[in-house]
Amino acid sequence: MSEISLLPEVRAFLARDHGHFIDGQYIGGTSGLTTPIVNPATGETIAIVAAADAAQIDAAVNAARRAFTGSWAATLPYQRGAILNRFADLIEAHGEELAQLETLCSGKSIHLSRMFEVGQSAIFLRYYAGWATKINGETMSPSFPSLMGEQYAAFTRREPVGVVAGIVPWNFSVMIGVWKIAAALTTGCTLVLKPSEFTPLTLLRLAELAIEAGVPAGVLNIVNGQGNVGSQLVDHPRVAKVTFTGSVPTGLKVGQQAMAANLTRVTLELGGKNAAALLPDFDLQGAVAGLIQTGYVHQGQVCAAPERVYVPRARLDEVLETFSGVLRGAPIGSPLDESVQFGPLANKPQFDKVLGFFEKAWAESRIVCGGKALDRPGYFVEPTVVVANGAADSLLHEETFGPIICFLPYDDVDELPALMNDSPFGLTASIWTNDLSRAMRLIPQIEAGTLYVNMHTFLDPSVPFGGIKASGIGREFGSAFIDDYTELKSVMIRY
Numbered sequence: 056m057s058e059i060s061l062l063p064e065v066r067a068f069l070a071r072d073h074g075h076f077i078d079g080q081y082i083g084g085t086s087g088l089t090t091p092i093v094n095p096a097t098g099e100t101i102a103i104v105a106a107a108d109a110a111q112i113d114a115a116v117n118a119a120r121r122a123f124t125g126s127w128a129a130t131l132p133y134q135r136g137a138i139l140n141r142f143a144d145l146i147e148a149h150g151e152e153l154a155q156l157e158t159l160c161s162g163k164s165i166h167l168s169r170m171f172e173v174g175q176s177a178i179f180l181r182y183y184a185g186w187a188t189k190i191n192g193e194t195m196s197p198s199f200p201s202l203m204g205e206q207y208a209a210f211t212r213r214e215p216v217g218v219v220a221g222i223v224p225w226n227f228s229v230m231i232g233v234w235k236i237a238a239a240l241t242t243g244c245t246l247v248l249k250p251s252e253f254t255p256l257t258l259l260r261l262a263e264l265a266i267e268a269g270v271p272a273g274v275l276n277i278v279n280g281q282g283n284v285g286s287q288l289v290d291h292p293r294v295a296k297v298t299f300t301g302s303v304p305t306g307l308k309v310g311q312q313a314m315a316a317n318l319t320r321v322t323l324e325l326g327g328k329n330a331a332a333l334l335p336d337f338d339l340q341g342a343v344a345g346l347i348q349t350g351y352v353h354q355g356q357v358c359a360a361p362e363r364v365y366v367p368r369a370r371l372d373e374v375l376e377t378f379s380g381v382l383r384g385a386p387i388g389s390p391l392d393e394s395v396q397f398g399p400l401a402n403k404p405q406f407d408k409v410l411g412f413f414e415k416a417w418a419e420s421r422i423v424c425g426g427k428a429l430d431r432p433g434y435f436v437e438p439t440v441v442v443a444n445g446a447a448d449s450l451l452h453e454e455t456f457g458p459i460i461c462f463l464p465y466d467d468v469d470e471l472p473a474l475m476n477d478s479p480f481g482l483t484a485s486i487w488t489n490d491l492s493r494a495m496r497l498i499p500q501i502e503a504g505t506l507y508v509n510m511h512t513f514l515d516p517s518v519p520f521g522g523i524k525a526s527g528i529g530r531e532f533g534s535a536f537i538d539d540y541t542e543l544k545s546v547m548i549r550y
């Protein structure tokens with residue numbers, strides 16, 4: 056087992072003075088507040104990033120507002136699409152550099168950084184680029200009576216809402232950041248993006264590539280810092296919309312604050328406690344491989360991943376045996392080692408949180424495999440399988456956002472809707488079966504924004520994604536995002 060070599064440009068980038076990207080300029084901070092960026096695989100500090108002060112936040116929003124009414128408004132739709140496509144090309148051309156940077160900050164395996172943070176980011180950008188020329192209103196025929204021969208026409212226009220504040224988490228910081236950038240820019244909005252304090256570096260580099268791709272200065276700005284920087288953005292009077300991805304407690308604060316600030320539009324992509332149900336006919340090898348692939352990817356730090364699995368009681372033992380057999384043999388180690396499947400958790404607070412869930416699992420439930428931290432530097436834990444003692448166990452209800460799947464046996468398929476819906480969350484869910492009739496009857500009964508059959512966790516730009524219940528408000532992707540980034544203006548004409 057050996058680590059790949061870091062590219063010289065990655066070492067050079069890490070050594071830079073990091074702060075923000077405002078009005079086309081890479082700038083250091085002036086507030087004196089800084090955040091160390093820690094490599095979760097080693098616990099070592101790899102860079103220092105300055106936190107934005109109030110004047111810098113204001114400068115970023117003002118730059119975005121100037122670009123919204125100036126350079127970006129003057130850009131034709133097809134030009135916006137062409138720029139986003141060039142941006143995707145540059146992300147691919149710098150793919151290895153971006154992937155290495157993101158792995159160093161997030162602990163994500165280098166394969167995942169290459170595949171998702173780089174590859175999927177380019178795919179999503181290209182999808183959104185195609186929308187730039189297809190965002191249109193409708194024409195209507197009013198029924199007003201004509202008393203003196205006059206006639207009426209009406210149409211709607213889709214107009215960009217203005218400056219968008221994007222606030223993103225640390226788990227897929229580049230890809231989720233790109234979702235916000237692409238949706239804002241293709242609709243004609245401009246953006247101030249606040250990365251997570253744990254993973255700000257790659258997005259700063261991305262902002263430079265955006266300029267190289269032809270995005271005018273001020274259209275995409277990045278301000279760094281802790282939650283208070285995000286909060287100041289939400290409050291800013293020139294921010295027209297907030298798009299937030301993160302935890303439920305923060306999302307609640309952001310939503311309430313946005314309403315109180317200016318009735319600012321807000322979309323919230325929040326957490327989940329996603330259920331998977333194995334129906335009596337499920338295919339053992341297929342379901343186990345699918346749930347391991349999607350439940351433990353990036354150490355389970357994926358909002359859409361399955362965290363609780365309902366299994367027919369008679370088949371619980373064979374599922375647990377197969378599951379734990381695969382997990383016990385999985386290589387854990389440096390995420391820069393291409394032969395490794397499991398890396399570290401992404402940061403110390405997340406590591407402490409997962410250790411807390413291990414304690415709960417040892418106390419309340421039955422741990423079948425895993426359940427411990429590794430005795431080595433960095434934030435490594437074992438992939439873990441838990442069996443709940445009953446439907447009330449905490450591991451069936453609290454989002455762990457870690458490599459822990461909790462199983463519960465059931466006796467009758469009719470129990471499944473109540474079991475699966477017994478959660479404040481409603482992000483994703485899956486059913487595993489080849490019984491089409493049963494699957495089709497269950498789909499309308501499950502409370503989730505996305506329901507998968509014989510798969511879980513996958514996201515595609517053409518398919519709307521978002522949560523119901525406490526998992527959020529609004530949808531990304533598909534054509535659904537357009538409603539959230541544009542105002543509908545009605546025009547009526549008498550002639």
Ligand code: NAD
Pocket residue numbers: 222223224225226227231249250251252280281282283284285286289300301302303305306308309324325326327357358454456482522526527
């Ligand atoms: P978090 O809520 O702690 O932080 C998210 C972002 O909000 C960070 O940039 C943070 O600095 C900022 N923030 C914190 N306090 C703020 C405040 N008061 N006002 C404005 N901004 C503030 O979440 P996290 O720990 O970074 O991410 C993990 C969570 O994100 C999990 O719950 C996960 O399920 C969720 N998530 C959801 C999706 C989705 O699409 N539904 C995707 C990824 C992650």
